[in-house]
Amino acid sequence: MNTPLSRRDFLRRSAVASASVAALTSFPSILRAAGAxxxxxxxVMGLGRGMAHIEGFLSVPNVEIGYVCDVDERRIAxxxxxxxxxxxxxxxxxxxxxxxxxxxxxxDILSIAAPNFWHAPASILACSAGKHVYxxxxxxxNAREAELIVAAAxxxxxxxxMGNQRRSTPAVIEAIDKLRSGAIGKLRYARCxxxxxxxxxxxxxNTPIPAWLDWGLWQGPAPERPYKDNLVHYNWHxxxxxxxGELANNGVHAIDIAxxxxxxxxxxxxxxxxxxxxxxxxxxTPDTTLVTYDYxxxxxxxxxxxCLPRKNEAHPFVAFYGDAxxxxxxxxxxxxxxxxxxxxxxxxxxxxxxxxxxxxxADAIRNGxxxxxxxxxxxxxxxxxxxxxxAWRTGRTLDINQxxxxxxxxxxxxxxxxxxxRRGWEPKV
Numbered sequence: 001m002n003t004p005l006s007r008r009d010f011l012r013r014s015a016v017a018s019a020s021v022a023a024l025t026s027f028p029s030i031l032r033a034a035g036a037x038x039x040x041x042x043x044v045m046g047l048g049r050g051m052a053h054i055e056g057f058l059s060v061p062n063v064e065i066g067y068v069c070d071v072d073e074r075r076i077a078x079x080x081x082x083x084x085x086x087x088x089x090x091x092x093x094x095x096x097x098x099x100x101x102x103x104x105x106x107x108d109i110l111s112i113a114a115p116n117f118w119h120a121p122a123s124i125l126a127c128s129a130g131k132h133v134y135x136x137x138x139x140x141x142n143a144r145e146a147e148l149i150v151a152a153a154x155x156x157x158x159x160x161x162m163g164n165q166r167r168s169t170p171a172v173i174e175a176i177d178k179l180r181s182g183a184i185g186k187l188r189y190a191r192c193x194x195x196x197x198x199x200x201x202x203x204x205x206n207t208p209i210p211a212w213l214d215w216g217l218w219q220g221p222a223p224e225r226p227y228k229d230n231l232v233h234y235n236w237h238x239x240x241x242x243x244x245g246e247l248a249n250n251g252v253h254a255i256d257i258a259x260x261x262x263x264x265x266x267x268x269x270x271x272x273x274x275x276x277x278x279x280x281x282x283x284x285t286p287d288t289t290l291v292t293y294d295y296x297x298x299x300x301x302x303x304x305x306x307c308l309p310r311k312n313e314a315h316p317f318v319a320f321y322g323d324a325x326x327x328x329x330x331x332x333x334x335x336x337x338x339x340x341x342x343x344x345x346x347x348x349x350x351x352x353x354x355x356x357x358x359x360x361x362a363d364a365i366r367n368g369x370x371x372x373x374x375x376x377x378x379x380x381x382x383x384x385x386x387x388x389x390x391a392w393r394t395g396r397t398l399d400i401n402q403x404x405x406x407x408x409x410x411x412x413x414x415x416x417x418x419x420x421x422r423r424g425w426e427p428k429v
Contacts, residue, residue: 038062038366039062039063039064040060040062040063040064040108040109040362040365040366041063041064041065041066041090041106041107041108041109042057042063042064042065042066042067042107042108042109042110042111042134043065043066043067043068043069043098043101043104043107043109043110043111044057044065044067044068044069044079044111044113045069045070045098045101045110045111045112045113045114045118045122046069046070046112046113046114046115046118046136047068047069047070047072047075047076047078047079047113048075048113048233048234049113049136050068050070050079050111050113050114051078051079051082052113052354053111053113053134053358054068054079054082054083055082055354056354056355056357056358057109057111057358058083058086058087059355059358059359060355060358060359060362063358063362064087064089064090065083065087065090065092066090066092066093066101066104066106066107067092067093067094067095067100067101067104067107068080068082068083068092068093068094068095069094069095069096069097069098069100069101070096071096071213071214071215071217071218072212072213072232072233073096073212073213074212076094076095076096077094079092079094080092080094096214096217097217098110098114098122099125101131102125102126102129102131103129105130107131108131108132108365109131109132109133109134109361109365110122110123110126110131110132110133110134111133111134111135112126112133112134112135112136113136113163114220115236115237115242115243116138116140116141116237116242116243116244116248117141117220117221117222117241117242117243118220118221119135119136119138119139119140119141119145119149120139120140120141120145120146120148120149120427121145121220121221121421121425121427122135122220123135123139123149123152123153123160123375124148124149124152124427124428124429126158127152127153127155127156127158127160128152128156130156130158131158132158132159132160132361132365133153133158133159133160133161133375134160134161134163134358134361135149135160135161135162135163135375136162136163137162137163137164137248137252137253137256137378137382138162138244138248138249138252138382138385138386139162139375139378139379139382140379140382140383140386141242141243141244141419142386142416142417142418142419143383143386143387143390143405143416143417143418144417144418144419145418145419145427146379146382146383146386146405147379148427148429149375149379150375150376150379151429152427152429153375153376154376155429159361159364159365159371160371160374160375161357161360161361161364161371161372161373161374161375161378162373162375162378162379162382163357163373164252164253164256164373164378164381165352165354165356165357166253166256166257166333167256167260167357167372167373168356168357168359168360168372168373169333169350169352169353169356170333170350170356171333171334171335171348171349171350172257172329172333172335174335174348175261175327175329175335175348176257176260176261178327178337178346179261179320179322179327182324183322183324183325183327183337183346184320184321184322184323184324184325184326184327184337185322185323185324185325186322186323187261187262187298187320187321187322188298188299188321188322188323189298189299189300189301189320189321190257190258190261190262190298190299190300190301190318190319190320190321191258191300191301191303191318191319191321192251192254192255192257192258192300192301192302192303192317192318192319193254193302193303193304193315193316193317193318194246194250194251194254194302194303194304194305194306195304195305195308195309195310195311195313195315196250196305196306196307196309197307197308197309198287198306198307199279199307200278200279200281200283201230201235201238201279201281201282201283202230202281202282203230203281203282204228204229204230204231204282205228205229205230206226206227206228206229207227207228207229208227209227213232215227218232219422220422220425221421221422221425221426221427222241222242222421222422223241223420223421223422224422225241228282230282235282235283237249237285238282238283238284238285239282239283239284239285240284240285240393243285244285244385244386244389245284245285245286245289245389246285246286246287246289246304246306247272247285247289247291247302247304247385247388247389248382248385248386248389250304251289251291251302251304251385251388252381252382252384252385253317254302254317254318255293255300255302255381255384255385256373256378256381257317257318257329258300258302258318258320259300259380259381259384261318261320261327262295262298262300262320264295264298264300265380265402265405266380266383266384266400266401266402266403266404266405267293267294267295267299267300267384267387267400267402268294268295268296268399268400268402269292269293269294269397269398269399269400270291270292270293270294270384270387270388270390270391270397270398270400271291271292271391271397271398272289272290272291272292272388272389272391272392273289273290273392274286274287274288274289274290274304274392275287275288277307278307278308279307285389286392287305287306287307288304288305288306288307288308289302289303289304289388289392290302290303290304291388291391291392293384293387293388295402302388303315316328316329316330316331317329317330317331324339324340325337325338325339325340325345326338332352333349333350333351333352334347334348334349334350335347335348357372357373360372380405383405384405387400387405387407389416390407390413390416390417391413393416394410394412394413394416396410396412396413398410398413
């Protein structure tokens with residue numbers, strides 16, 4: 001196995017370059033001195049979902065992909081091919097270790113589509129190297145990382161956008177504006193659903209590490225475990241060591257919209273019920289979940305059925321309830337408004353696209369546009385998702401400080417606030 005450099009070793013060997021970058025990041029105007037129309041260079045980390053990052057960024061004017069990165073060498077070849085189909089102005093490089101991207105001062109943005117446990121550690125290193133960041137949701141593996149990634153963005157004055165793309169979707173923005181203008185009266189509640197047809201992940205075996213995979217670098221900041229053949233590239237989501245289950249996978253999208261629409265931050269109380277009902281396998285996270293977030297005057301709940309589609313029930317993605325009716329958002333870029341009798345009084349439909357979200361980040365870097373999903377606000381939604389998972393894992397109702405999002409008077413629950421790291425990979429701000 002190829003054991004990667006630890007974070008400590010990397011920073012030691014890059015001391016001269018890091019010092020130069022640090023000097024520049026003290027004066028962010030120097031980095032963007034070329035004006036509003038200058039070129040932006042992106043390195044993409046993780047070439048599963050990252051293939052959509054390539055497509056999205058190359059749809060933004062005057063943006064180039066400088067690097068593609070994955071610990072799976074097969075994916076590197078696929079990423080290079082995808083870039084070369086659309087980009088002729090610049091040669092793209094393929095690397096296994098994203099830290100090679102951070103060493104290149106010509107790169108402006110690290111775009112992170114690696115597993116959840118990489119999101120905050122990679123973002124923090126990128127910010128400290130003077131890079132702006134696009135990071136997929138949830139942006140943090142645990143609650144403490146939600147705090148650290150925000151602190152890093154602020155300390156280094158970097159633009160960090162989280163990948164909850166509906167924040168930049170015109171139809172969804174319009175729907176939230178309708179709520180603000182009183183289209184369904186005083187708001188009382190929001191309900192969120194996620195229904196899917198996931199199968200079993202089976203029982204993994206400790207087999208030899210495939211030749212195409214750098215298993216040590218895949219694990220990165222997560223404490224070392226033996227390779228199992230049912231984790232890469234997706235089923236890690238369902239083990240607490242690596243992921244946060246469906247709540248941190250899809251729940252954060254819906255909860256973010258609900259919180260946005262209701263105009264709230266942290267709840268006062270959190271409860272979560274559910275279990276792994278459908279299969280006996282390696283999955284640790286529940287496949288059926290109901291989380292309730294009580295804000296006192298309003299509330300949010302998220303209802304997930306990962307292994308049973310419930311197609312006859314035709315759930316919206318998020319529904320808002322007010323004194324004068326309901327606004328229901330579909331999973332993409334559609335919404336409907338109903339009166340109290342259930343009669344549709346308005347509807348809108350648009351084409352869903354990731355591109356506006358990538359464009360918004362580019363505009364923020366070039367000319368100071370406001371990020372639609374700035375990491376400080378985005379991590380409120382992620383932290384709320386982490387709180388739901390903590391409530392489920394402890395079997396407790398959590399009382400929350402509504403100013404900070406921290407759990408009150410529960411030491412057992414607070415033990416799940418953070419995680420252990422592989423030596424040398426502890427995120428530091």
